[in-house]
Amino acid sequence: MNAPRAPLRELDQALAELLAHAEPLSQTEAISTFEGDSRVLAQDLVSALQVPPQDNSSMDGYAVRTGEITEGATLPVSQRIPAGSAAQPLRSGTAARIFTGAPVPEGADAIVMQEDTESAGDDRVRILRVPERGQWIRASGEDVTRGSVVLAKGERLGAAGLGLAASIGMDTLTVTRRPRVALFSTGDELVMPGEVAPADMKPGVIYNSNRFFLSELLRRLECEVSDYGIVPDNRDATLKALEHASREHDLILTSGGVSVGEEDHIKPAVQQLGSLDLWQIAMKPGKPFAYGRIEAAHFMGLPGNPVSSFVTFLVLVRPFLLKLQGATKLAPAPMELVAHFDLPRPDRRREFLRVRRDAQGGLELFANQSSGVLTSMVWADGLVDNPAGRAIARGDKVSFIPLAELLG
């Protein structure tokens, strides 16, 4: 009746084992740069040009030779250089009208900003303040130099990265293909919202919430998700569904059914079709986790409690899926913030506490840290990664990870 107590595995060790199984996908695809958000580059982007291409003005004003002018000097305006045009060399003793982004004419060594000038009539300008050499000039290549790698293979693209790729003329990008993930829910107690009204819920049943956040978390990692719904409640149908899923997917992900004594059809079915290890991970929320394999497909079983499922996804499945895509950065760096709460009785396991920044920049703790309380994940703006057994007193520095960095 008592199952052998599996030894607790440290989270870092579990993650390392899991990542050792994550062979990056070799297939790539070319996509429009407009569609590149959150995808992982499968090529180094090497610039064929300088950005900006020439020395150019960062102000509207007048290009001058600083050696020639003094405060109050008036100069004829010898040319007009809008952005996008080509400049003539600056004639000695003159100024060139110039606009933001326009190339600095040969011979000019600074820009007088428009506000530091006034009209002296007859296409002449009076210089009210003499600029320093180089002032308001952006040097060619100050953003990107020709031949440099602006974005490296393994970089996960964001809005700024797309802009940078565009700035060196890339209208398409080669990225790793999307991981294909089959999502199963397991648990006889689960019903889908919309299928049964709240007033008609039978005793013991609950709505399936994990399916909603897991599919969203997968989508944010640019996975193609096949939602297989609730695992069929007989062995043959389960075998068939898993076998089908294993042929078409890189990862089969389930939640529920991985605790010691839980009974469901998915565990024996995975064992029959491939291999399955049940892990006990020294983390809270979390602990039960399953890793297995059916043919080429990976299998991961998350715990069924919503917060356990959510957090286990963030710390184990997310880095795995990023590594599958070839990403070099798999997890955000934590930062030190001050606890504005006490945790006198810490857990023996490493704990991920749901916290929120307060108006003073410290951290508040959500009152109920139970793994069943999904409200805590909505309320929180971050997790404190607290080492096993470490009590926290108000004023202590703790390790904070913004949820936004784990959800993107």
Add this chain to the structure above:
Amino acid sequence: MNAPRAPLRELDQALAELLAHAEPLSQTEAISTFEGDSRVLAQDLVSALQVPPQDNSSMDGYAVRTGEITEGATLPVSQRIPAGSAAQPLRSGTAARIFTGAPVPEGADAIVMQEDTESAGDDRVRILRVPERGQWIRASGEDVTRGSVVLAKGERLGAAGLGLAASIGMDTLTVTRRPRVALFSTGDELVMPGEVAPADMKPGVIYNSNRFFLSELLRRLECEVSDYGIVPDNRDATLKALEHASREHDLILTSGGVSVGEEDHIKPAVQQLGSLDLWQIAMKPGKPFAYGRIEAAHFMGLPGNPVSSFVTFLVLVRPFLLKLQGATKLAPAPMELVAHFDLPRPDRRREFLRVRRDAQGGLELFANQSSGVLTSMVWADGLVDNPAGRAIARGDKVSFIPLAELLG
């Protein structure tokens, strides 16, 4: 020749003025909860049930009456309660086999976890450790109580929020409709990647990068984006395009063409069709900004430099678009981190420095803070919001905003 120098406007004041123009959209739509990510709730979500519905077990094990047992006691197992089933009252002097999530039988007041039991043969169990009253029992309603507002109108939904909505049985959600945004690029120096190869770029021209990150930033705010491309270079066509855009959109957004002396067709065209104010905002990167109106459509002109355009979007346009959608939270809370850099010569304007957390949890500064260097936004994981004129010395605490919280 010298334009009147517009007085600098403080950023907070500019933002307040802008937000005063943002009348929340009144139209809503019902969407599947699966599609709700990043949308803003237009209704309070009130729970019609308790979550969890009954007191239930948070462990696999045995439900017992603690008053009846001592260490080493053996009890007959009188029933078996899987998750999703209904429990009978617990017969005195017996234990009930129970699984995670299953309802606690009437009369039982604690769960003995499976690891603290062993088989005593003949469907009997030996209790190796007596639990405390209430142990491993999750109380009905500990996550959500019937009648409570689980998510309020104005909440911007994330993965956890979708799960929480599902947990109270909501399969559809009423959200504010998406804002419709017309995006124009302006600048004769701009060409699109893909249209001209890097080797064929004429002097003075650059690739349009702003269009790529602005459309992505808009998409992340759940806007419907119409990309009008580069503003036509004659007055009539510009008038026509703006007039068309104003009829179909909530916001017309441009980048470039709002500096003091810049010449383009869009400014006079907006003035002719509606109204336009040119602002000088005391921020860096940034400063020039235009707000106007064409009929019911808002008009905003961002500066043309990529980093200025990006940061101005994040601190001004983003909160505006969130308010349009009725969101209650318009900006992330900054936090205090330690500078691992010096800024001996601060700007006279409030500055948003591109920084990154280092391995010690402090902040490094990107070497070139020029508003033309988009590389800085790719490199950075956050912005330091530095007050006007404030020098920073290594070790100082500074106000840090994670970019992930501004990009989501």
